[in-house]
Amino acid sequence: MKAKYHSRKFVITILFLVIVSIFAWLLMPVIGYRAVGFIFLIGIVALGTLASPSQIFLAAFLSALIWNYFFIPPTLTFFIHAPDDIMMCITYLAVAVATGFLAQRIRQHEAAALKAKQLEESEKLHQAILNSISHELKTPLTTIIGSATALQDDKTIQDEEARSQLTLGIIEASSRLNRLIENLLDTSRLDSGAMKLNLDWHDISDLVSATLGRLQDLTKNHVLEVKIADRLPLVKLDFALMEHVLSNLILNAANYSEPGSRITLSVNQNENDLTIMVDDSGSGIPKEYEKMIFQKFYRIPGSPSGGTGLGLSIALAIVEAHGGKIWVEQRQPPARGSRFVLKLKLDEAKLDSSKPNPSEKLSDDWSHL
Numbered sequence: 001m002k003a004k005y006h007s008r009k010f011v012i013t014i015l016f017l018v019i020v021s022i023f024a025w026l027l028m029p030v031i032g033y034r035a036v037g038f039i040f041l042i043g044i045v046a047l048g049t050l051a052s053p054s055q056i057f058l059a060a061f062l063s064a065l066i067w068n069y070f071f072i073p074p075t076l077t078f079f080i081h082a083p084d085d086i087m088m089c090i091t092y093l094a095v096a097v098a099t100g101f102l103a104q105r106i107r108q109h110e111a112a113a114l115k116a117k118q119l120e121e122s123e124k125l126h127q128a129i130l131n132s133i134s135h136e137l138k139t140p141l142t143t144i145i146g147s148a149t150a151l152q153d154d155k156t157i158q159d160e161e162a163r164s165q166l167t168l169g170i171i172e173a174s175s176r177l178n179r180l181i182e183n184l185l186d187t188s189r190l191d192s193g194a195m196k197l198n199l200d201w202h203d204i205s206d207l208v209s210a211t212l213g214r215l216q217d218l219t220k221n222h223v224l225e226v227k228i229a230d231r232l233p234l235v236k237l238d239f240a241l242m243e244h245v246l247s248n249l250i251l252n253a254a255n256y257s258e259p260g261s262r263i264t265l266s267v268n269q270n271e272n273d274l275t276i277m278v279d280d281s282g283s284g285i286p287k288e289y290e291k292m293i294f295q296k297f298y299r300i301p302g303s304p305s306g307g308t309g310l311g312l313s314i315a316l317a318i319v320e321a322h323g324g325k326i327w328v329e330q331r332q333p334p335a336r337g338s339r340f341v342l343k344l345k346l347d348e349a350k351l352d353s354s355k356p357n358p359s360e361k362l363s364d365d366w367s368h369l
């Protein structure tokens, strides 16, 4: 493998020299054999910006030989008659090697600066992520501590209305905390490849009702509409993980649209596919962000606080591990908002145990997110 790489580099260097020599040959009647040295020198500098030290050294040495043999009189011999031509040829060799190496050093410095810059940017990103997660952890915790403390107050204990408000606040803040921790744990499990699919045959209506049941409190300010086609076949999936995907989609629909607006969850069969769609009437997702929102930690600039940008990346990894697809599209006017589409293959062979282990695929897919 290494030998093949070296011989390729060697061939490229020779080819480069042949092209420069032909060019010099064509120009020689106009510029004379001495100025041909400058053409070779320009060639070596150009090579220095791209090639390795061994290639530059080889090119400098061979170009000196070519110049001597084909251009410096007497031609077609390595013998040089005039002492100033000998001096010129030796000087050329020294300058060619030095120039080539200098050009390469500049390139290395540029590459090192770029690396350093990327590292600095990635550290900044990590810091921003850490700040955002700390903030997301702190906000619900502050609510819980504040409400629990208020609940100990004698006056509050007697006020039923205040008590129920505070309790509700604690429940909502705990669910938010729970969701965040679940997402963080999923992310770390997916990163380490420790998450396994627990596949079994399930009725999609059970999945939908279990998910909506869990989210009852968090979606109570929206109008939820569920449309499930009749006689859908059973689907082979990991129930808990798919429930997690659906939860993330429905919670996003609720979080990024006005209270009181409609969220529609529909399930249909199209030939061999099962399609689940979650429609909301929010502000929608601009086209340029449609792919980016599925990246880990990505949030559309200006998104309201209360998220970490993990939910959709987890959903994508889980859906792809099931051999499915997930994407977002703008809803067609007059409707407004976004439509998240989740497609699962109903083809039994796709999820057959004889096929590659889906749990292995899960970590692979996640690693390139």
Ligand code: ADP
Pocket: 248, 252, 253, 256, 280, 282, 283, 284, 285, 293, 298, 299, 300, 301, 303, 306, 307, 308, 309, 310, 311, 312, 313, 338
């Ligand atoms: P989070 O919601 O925690 O920020 P997600 O990965 O679930 O993370 O979503 C990533 C981003 O995509 C969100 O920050 C938001 O900007 C955008 N987004 C997701 N769902 C919707 C939606 N239904 N409507 C508008 N924007 C959305």
